Amino acid sequence: MCWVCEKYGNGEKWYLNPENYARRLYKVRKEGREASGADADPQAAGMGAGVVAELVKARISGDLKWEEEIKRDALEHAYQTHFGQVVTLDEYLQILDIAYPLVKMTCGCRRVQRGMPDEENFTCMGIGPGMYKWERWPETYRGGVEFLTPEEAKQWAMMNHKEGRVQTVDVFGTPYIGGLCQCEYPGCVAVRNRLDYDFKFLLKGHTVAKVDREKCTGCKSCLGRCQFKSLNLEVYTNKAYVDMDQCFGCGLCITACPSGAIELLDRESLPGLAENW
Amino acid sequence: MIAQIKINFDLCKDPLLCRRCLSVCPSVVFVCGPTKIWKGRETDPQEYRIFGRYLDKCSGCGDCVKVCPTGAVDLGFLPKEQLAKRYQEERIAQLNERNS
Numbered sequence: 326m327c328w329v330c331e332k333y334g335n336g337e338k339w340y341l342n343p344e345n346y347a348r349r350l351y352k353v354r355k356e357g358r359e360a361s362g363a364d365a366d367p368q369a370a371g372m373g374a375g376v377v378a379e380l381v382k383a384r385i386s387g388d389l390k391w392e393e394e395i396k397r398d399a400l401e402h403a404y405q406t407h408f409g410q411v412v413t414l415d416e417y418l419q420i421l422d423i424a425y426p427l428v429k430m431t432c433g434c435r436r437v438q439r440g441m442p443d444e445e446n447f448t449c450m451g452i453g454p455g456m457y458k459w460e461r462w463p464e465t466y467r468g469g470v471e472f473l474t475p476e477e478a479k480q481w482a483m484m485n486h487k488e489g490r491v492q493t494v495d496v497f498g499t500p501y502i503g504g505l506c507q508c509e510y511p512g513c514v515a516v517r518n519r520l521d522y523d524f525k526f527l528l529k530g531h532t533v534a535k536v537d538r539e540k541c542t543g544c545k546s547c548l549g550r551c552q553f554k555s556l557n558l559e560v561y562t563n564k565a566y567v568d569m570d571q572c573f574g575c576g577l578c579i580t581a582c583p584s585g586a587i588e589l590l591d592r593e594s595l596p597g598l599a600e601n602w
Numbered sequence: 603m604i605a606q607i608k609i610n611f612d613l614c615k616d617p618l619l620c621r622r623c624l625s626v627c628p629s630v631v632f633v634c635g636p637t638k639i640w641k642g643r644e645t646d647p648q649e650y651r652i653f654g655r656y657l658d659k660c661s662g663c664g665d666c667v668k669v670c671p672t673g674a675v676d677l678g679f680l681p682k683e684q685l686a687k688r689y690q691e692e693r694i695a696q697l698n699e700r701n702s
Contacts, residue, residue: 362638367651370635374655381658385604385682386689437635440621464636464645511630521659 326593327528327602329410333500338531340412345500346424346453370437371514372495373403373526380522396524403526409495409506409515411530411573413589414486414580417505418479420494424452424502427478428459428470432506434514436467443468448490450478450505455497491516491552491575493527510552520554528602530574532589534567540586541565547578547587569598603679605662607631607654613674617652623666623675624652629659632666 326334333339369375376399383391400408412420421427432448435441451459451470459466473481482505486492490507493515497503508527511517518524543563547556555571556578558564567578567587579587593599609617617624617634624632633655636645654660660677667675 362640365636365639365645367635367637368633368653368655370633374633377655381656382689382692385658386686386693388690388693391693436618437633438624438630440618440624440634461641462639463643464639467644517630517656521656 327410327531329500329528338416339500340410340494340502341416341419341423343423345496345502371434372407372409373399373518373524374514375399377518377522380524384522396522400525405499407495407497408499408526408528409493410528411491411493411575413530413532413574413576414482414492417482417486417492420452420502420505421475421478421482424505425475426454426456427452427473427475428456429473429481430459430466430470431468432512433465434508435512438514439512447471448485448507450482450507451503452505453501453503455503486577486580489550489552489577491573491577508552510554516552525602527573529572529592531592532574532576533569533572533592533595533598534574534576534578534587535569535590536565536567537586537588538562538564540584542584542586544583546583547581550577550581552577569595570601603662604682604685605631605654605657605660606678606680607657607660607666608676608678609652609654610674610676611651613672614652614670615672616648618647618650620671622669622671626665626669628663628665629656629661631656631660 329339333345335342335344339345368378376395380395383395428451429447430449430451431443431446435446456470459470485507490509493506493508494502495504495506508516510520515527519527541564545558547565548558553571553573555568557566559566576589579589624634631654632652634650634652636649637651638645638649662679664677667677
């Protein structure tokens, strides 16, 4: 169990605990300035991105202490407000039986980093009672929302997994889970910031992929599935290689393998990785 | 060398709908976010502004300059040592202010 489970799991995985989908039915109302068009920082768009400009400066300066301080302060805030974790497709489908209502909405990351038009960008899922009043702050839901039945949502989730998107849960006011994302590197700000700057707004999942070198035929079907730079072909032995230390446990490589040569292990069953979130 | 990207907002009036530089960048260096958030309506696309965000990831290929229809993208480079020195001085000033 990760630290979020220990705090909010009530004995199980925190994102399978129904309480975390219902705790905060109504957001704190934003009154005053916001209503009349509050100033926003255009460079802060995307999870954890408010400090990226400073982080890039710190990195260029070579001052590791500065970089660590930026991350520590930002994460302390993020873990109380807005962060995410990778989940498997099975877990995602279980969540779709817990959370309601379910809406398809546009992905803010790909909008601000790729300028993807709203109509091509309905790749996020907003969940919970807050969706009934999305029109109060429609900028978050540019292009509107599309309500789905749980069955439609599951079909859509399976399609996303098949196409190769990483699935994550996202909190909006810890521990309230308000979104499910289908992410990729580098279009997803959270994945980008985690991989390139080791910024832990996005936590690794509770599983880790492991290659069975006896079963792997070197067919290369899994190559290209990993969004975390953790999978390649060992050319000389002609076997897939998963960097387990870097694996986020999304399971995308596994569903592409025709030989059953990759399995998802429970992170906690691996002493060397059990605390690697 | 580290990229220094300046966008001329007098020329770049509609970045979110134009989106050519966002779309073409092989390193996803840019971010195009809203400058205003409104209650009850979406932010106008013209209220978006574009910036070079992941400057340390920019290769300097220049595709963003080439695709910009208004010539609004200014892409320059500074030696890393020079920038590092500048940012180290900013950090020292920040710490001094905090301790004062």
